[in-house]
Amino acid sequence: MRVLILGGDGYLGWPTALHLSDAGHEVAVLDNFVRRQYDHELGVRSLVPIEPLRARLDAWHEVSGKRLTSYVGDLLDAEFVAATIRGFRPDAVVHFAEQRSAPYSMIDRKHAVYTQHNNVIGTLNLLFAIAEENPDTHLVKLGTMGEYGTPNIDIEEGWLDITHNRRTDRVLYPKKPGSFYHLSKVHDSHNIEFACRAWGLRATDLNQGVVYGQQIPQTARDPRLATRFDYDAVFGTVLNRFVIQAVLGEPLTVYGSGGQVRGLIDIRDTVECIRLAVEHPAEPGEFRVFNQLTEAMSVLEMAKVVANQFPGPIEVEHLANPRVEQASHYYNVRHTGLVELGLRPHLLSDTLLESLFRIAKEHRHRVDRAALRPTVRWRRTSSPVRS
Numbered sequence: 001m002r003v004l005i006l007g008g009d010g011y012l013g014w015p016t017a018l019h020l021s022d023a024g025h026e027v028a029v030l031d032n033f034v035r036r037q038y039d040h041e042l043g044v045r046s047l048v049p050i051e052p053l054r055a056r057l058d059a060w061h062e063v064s065g066k067r068l069t070s071y072v073g074d075l076l077d078a079e080f081v082a083a084t085i086r087g088f089r090p091d092a093v094v095h096f097a098e099q100r101s102a103p104y105s106m107i108d109r110k111h112a113v114y115t116q117h118n119n120v121i122g123t124l125n126l127l128f129a130i131a132e133e134n135p136d137t138h139l140v141k142l143g144t145m146g147e148y149g150t151p152n153i154d155i156e157e158g159w160l161d162i163t164h165n166r167r168t169d170r171v172l173y174p175k176k177p178g179s180f181y182h183l184s185k186v187h188d189s190h191n192i193e194f195a196c197r198a199w200g201l202r203a204t205d206l207n208q209g210v211v212y213g214q215q216i217p218q219t220a221r222d223p224r225l226a227t228r229f230d231y232d233a234v235f236g237t238v239l240n241r242f243v244i245q246a247v248l249g250e251p252l253t254v255y256g257s258g259g260q261v262r263g264l265i266d267i268r269d270t271v272e273c274i275r276l277a278v279e280h281p282a283e284p285g286e287f288r289v290f291n292q293l294t295e296a297m298s299v300l301e302m303a304k305v306v307a308n309q310f311p312g313p314i315e316v317e318h319l320a321n322p323r324v325e326q327a328s329h330y331y332n333v334r335h336t337g338l339v340e341l342g343l344r345p346h347l348l349s350d351t352l353l354e355s356l357f358r359i360a361k362e363h364r365h366r367v368d369r370a371a372l373r374p375t376v377r378w379r380r381t382s383s384p385v386r387s
């Protein structure tokens with residue numbers, strides 16, 4: 001199949017491109033490199049050095065004999081998006097090209113507006129381009145489990161059958177997201193569902209849990225193929241950050257009591273879920289939703305798993321929670337769709353953590369410790385990004 005990966009230079013977009021290329025698909029990547037600019041803005045960098053896209057593409061050609069096409073541009077440029085779809089004629093478009101940090105979206109008004117404008121309008125431009133250029137294209141969109149929040153009822157896969165005053169209907173599952181970033185994904189989900197209904201587009205919304213890990217077999221084939229590994233309080237995902245804090249001898253910083261439960265997924269399963277979604281497209285007119293997680297754990301449990309595996313003393317430090325979220329709550333998520341398509345999950349294991357500790361040790365000299373401390377406060381309308 002011909003697969004276009006939007007955000008193909010990013011943490012997950014890049015490994016996904018290699019995984020699909022390795023599986024025999026014809027892959028193109030599109031990116032505007034804004035993720036690399038956030039690093040400059042925040043004064044941080046990926047723990048593992050990453051190569052420019054051009055060098056990555058050459059390295060993949062060298063090790064695999066395969067070439068990926070690349071498009072450099074912005075989804076806010078509607079003409080560029082349409083021309084890319086027209087030129088590459090993808091069977092599937094995988095959309096990772098959004099600002100994906102909740103703290104970043106909560107820095108201040110400017111960052112909130114930027115996040116929603118970038119994410120929502122970029123996705124709208126994409127929907128129009130697909131509808132006008134090739135409506136049979138399957139859109140695989142990265143959503144987040146954070147769209148649902150933590151409701152006191154079971155979380156279904158995107159849709160809810162509801163009986164109200166003796167009448168029944170199937171509705172989009174009600175959302176209670178926890179940041180302007182998460183809200184941008186909720187807005188996207190509604191826009192995409194409407195486009196499926198109005199224009200008969202086919203889409204899969206993947207509500208992904210918190211991703212951990214840094215390597216997949218394809219990126220491990222050459223150091224130039226490495227993907228990012230973020231540890232900072234703005235872009236670092238929680239488990240990856242704990243691993244790095246452990247290696248540095250820093251306390252694992254748990255926000256509040258740590259009772260908040262999150263869905264988790266190994267990066268190797270992320271790329272496999274995308275392959276499964278691409279190879280089993282939604283039907284025309286169908287807005288299909290999968291909850292893309294393989295296990296659920298409280299933040300404190302994650303800290304304990306890391307502490308138990310780390311060969312050395314570890315402290316856990318509870319910080320006043322900078323976010324507004326429930327500290328203890330019901331959490332029960334249905335996530336059977338991807339398993340039915342054939343996903344065989346990697347659950348969080350000692351081997352995975354050992355390899356992450358090794359990667360973190362190798363690059364520990366690159367860490368800026370100050371960047372580990374959270375500074376963005378949900379209860380304020382404006383926060384400094386550095387203390």
Ligand SMILES: O=S([O-])[O-]
Pocket residue numbers: 009010011012035100228230235
């Ligand atoms: O590519 S990332 O880190 O959103």
